[in-house]
Every structure is written in structure tokens, then in C-alpha cells.
Amino acid sequence: MTLPTTHDGAHEHAVWLRAFHDTSEQGRTLVCFPHAGGTAGQYFPLSAALASDVRVLAVQYPGRQDRCAEPAFEDVALLADEIARLLVEPEPASSPVLFGHSLGALVAFETAARLEHRYGVAPAGLIVSGMQAPYRRAALRLPGDSEEAALEALLKLGGTDPAITGHPELRAMILPALRSDFRAAAAYQPGSCPSLLSCPITAWTGRDDELTHGDVHAWAEHTTAAFHTRDFAGGHFYLDGFPPLIVEAVRTAVTRTSGSIAQARTRTDI
Structure with missing residues (x-):
């Protein structure tokens, strides 16, 4: 599968990268990378x-909301290729911090690897949430290729209103991209790009999630800089x-990257 590309400068950026608020150019x-079935x-x-x-x-991502006419992606590496390219064209901006949750953590990680190793633009930091480190992930079983199985899997994780099951129009909007x-998550294999980063990595999880301590801490092996x-x-x-607690945690993680990247490997649980 290949993703559609328009290479139409500002329009292409606006399609892929949504800015909701005016902010200081100095900031x-x-x-941010959404989870499976998620949106900007x-x-x-x-x-x-x-x-x-x-x-x-x-x-x-393509295949949802105002991009519903485009085919949804089924290859994390191809998706990361496209996003990394957009982040450096027409010329690299100041090094961003990348933040992804669940499937978005894998896309953010692969994008970070491409920025550093393919384009020579190391991100300022990587925040990963709700996902095992790439080489800790066991082979995933698809929840089934039916709409019902996909929706059941999403509802089991929480965070989705069960009332959606009774709204055919909402189901039709969400389920194709979700499947x-x-x-894409089941097919993902790390290694399409060198995976050792020079930026700090911050890894988060919910206490009631199924991730283990080892799943989260294994992200430390993907950086030569600080790990939190x-x-x-x-x-x-x-x-x-x-x-507010999560917002402040994000602000703190981004603030950590505003100075020079730590040279010594440090490990903190905070």
C-alpha cells in the first residue's frame, strides 16, 4: 500500500498537521499522534x-473525518515516512517534541527515527504513552476483521462511548479507519529505520492498563539520552x-527539552 501524496506545500501540511490555536513562534x-481509530x-x-x-x-491520519475519502493506512513505516517528510519540507523547523498514545506512540517513534537518521534532524524529545517498547511487543492477534470485533476491542480498552453501537452513521464513520x-498495529515490525535515538524519551502508562513495568522501561533502550x-x-x-494533571505532565516533559539534551543517561520515575 502507498499513501496518497500531493506535494502541494502549505495545503499538504494543513491536511496532515492540524494547528488549532495561534501560538508564539518562539515556543x-x-x-501529537492519535491512537488507533483516533483523530487530530x-x-x-x-x-x-x-x-x-x-x-x-x-x-x-488519512481515512477519517475530512480525510474519509482517502484510503486509511495499514503500514506504520509508510505513515512515518510521510509525516517525517512533511516535518522537514520545505525546510526543517526547530526540532519538535513528538508525542504519541497507543498506536500513535509507534508512529511517533518511527517518525522520530526517520527525522534523526534519514534527515539529520533529531527531535528535541519523544513522549510515548500506553504502548510497549517496539522490541517488547509480542505478535498481535487481530480482534477479527468484522466491524463488531473491532468495536468490541476498542470498547474493552475504554475511552469510547458504548452508545456508539446504536448509531449506524457514527459506526460507519469510525470503523473502517479503526479496522x-x-x-497496521498487528503488522508492525520495528527495524525499517535505525531505532536508537539521541533525544530524551518519556514513557507513560495508566496504572490499570495491561502494560507491565518491563514493557514501559524497555523504551529506555531506544535512547542515548535521558529517560523518564x-x-x-x-x-x-x-x-x-x-x-490538568496530564497537561502539566506534558508541559514538564516539553520543558525538559528546551535546553541542551542530556549527555549522560539518567533514569527517573516521577
Whole structure:
């Protein structure tokens, strides 16, 4: 599968990278990657809360909402190829911090690897949430290729209103992209790009999620810089709606990157 590309400068950026609020040009840029079935708009509350000092760009994957006419992706590597290219064209901006939740953590990680190793633009930091480190992931079983199985899998994780099952129009909008996202997650294999980064990595999880301590801490092996980890009350979608505690955690993680990147490897659980 190949993703459609228009190479139409500003229009292409606007299609893929959504900016919801005006921010200072001097602020750090935070690029946000949605979970399976997710949309850029889920980062609107975070953008609003950080608008005074952080420029938030949220990725809108193809195949959903205003991009529903485009085929959804089923290859994490191809998706990361496209996003990394957009972040350096027409010329690289200041090094962004990348933030991804669940499937978005894998897309953010692969994008970070391409920025550093393919384009020579190391991100300022990487925040990964709700996902095992790439080489800790066991082979995933698809929840089934039916709409019902995909929706059941999403509802089991929480963070989705069960009332959607009774709305055919909403189901029709969400489920095609969700099924493609699940296939992308199941097919994902690290190694399409060198995976050792020189930027700090911050890894988060919900305390009631199924991730283990080892799943989260293994992200430390993907950086030569600082590593931080933290858990929060809640399940897989502990950050849903971005309550103040999560907003401040994001702000802190972004602020850590505003100076020089740590040269010594440090490990903190905060």
C-alpha cells in the first residue's frame, strides 16, 4: 500500500498537521499522534491548555473525518515516512517534541527515527504513552476483521462511548479507519529505520492498563539520552480529555527539552 501524496506545500501540511490555536513562534513545537481509530481533534484540549507557550500540531491520519475519502493506512513505516517528510519540507523547523498514545506512540517513534537518521534532524524529545517498547511487543492477534470485533476491542480498552453501537452513521464513520489501524498495529515490525535515538524519551502508562513495568522501561533502550517514566491513575485512556494533571505532565516533559539534551543517561520515575 502507498499513501496518497500531493506535494502541494502549505495545503499538504494543513491536511496532515492540524494547528488549532495561534501560538508564539518562539515556543517549542509538540507534534501529537492519535491512537488507533483516533483523530487530530482529540488533541484540541491539550492545544488549548498549552497555547500560551507550546505550538501543538496534531496529525490527522488519512481515512477519517475530512480525510474519509482517502484510503486509511495499514503500514506504520509508510505513515512515518510521510509525516517525517512533511516535518522537514520545505525546510526543517526547530526540532519538535513528538508525542504519541497507543498506536500513535509507534508512529511517533518511527517518525522520530526517520527525522534523526534519514534527515539529520533529531527531535528535541519523544513522549510515548500506553504502548510497549517496539522490541517488547509480542505478535498481535487481530480482534477479527468484522466491524463488531473491532468495536468490541476498542470498547474493552475504554475511552469510547458504548452508545456508539446504536448509531449506524457514527459506526460507519469510525470503523473502517479503526479496522485499518488495527491491521497496521498487528503488522508492525520495528527495524525499517535505525531505532536508537539521541533525544530524551518519556514513557507513560495508566496504572490499570495491561502494560507491565518491563514493557514501559524497555523504551529506555531506544535512547542515548535521558529517560523518564511515570504512571497515572486510570486505564488505557487515562489521558482522555487531557485533565490538568496530564497537561502539566506534558508541559514538564516539553520543558525538559528546551535546553541542551542530556549527555549522560539518567533514569527517573516521577
